[in-house]
Amino acid sequence: MTTFNDRERAFEAKFAQDQEIAFRVTARRNRLLGEWAAVKMNLTPEETDAYAKAVVQADFEEAGDxxxxxxxxxxxxxxxxxADDAQVRKALDEMAIEARRQLLESK
Incomplete structure (x- = not known):
């Protein structure tokens, strides 16, 4: 019975770790996406930082993108x-790849 309990704990730990990584990738992706949009809108560096944070916060309004x-x-x-949905979705996909790359490099 101990082996089964150990396996269950290991699966639960792996699931929790995967969820945390997914959350970090999504938050980083949204920040990069905010910075991408800020460049297009010609925002100052201070405005860019605030806008990127606002984009990250916007993701908490509802599930999904x-x-x-x-x-x-x-x-x-x-x-x-x-700008249209297709352009933003393309940028979203590109930023997701970049966010995952950055997260993997930081480890």
């Missing part, structure tokens, strides 16, 4: 930058 995409498209459009 739709809240982030909606925020970015709305903000880019309001700033006079031509």
């Amino acid at each position: 739709e809240d982030v995409i909606r925020k970015l498209v709305g903000d880019l459009t309001a700033a006079g930058v031509e």
Whole structure:
């Protein structure tokens, strides 16, 4: 019975670790996405930092990426930058790859 309990604990620990890594990748991706959008909107470095944090916070509104995409498209459009869902989704995918790479390099 001890072996079974040990395996169960190991699976639970692995699941928790995977969830933490996924959260970190998503948060980093959103920050990079905020910085990408800030460059397009010609924001100052201080405004860029605040905007990137706002994009990270926007992801907590609902499950999935739709809240982030909606925020970015709305903000880019309001700033006079031509942007659509497809462009933001492409950037989102690219930033996800970069975020994972950065996280792996930091370890």
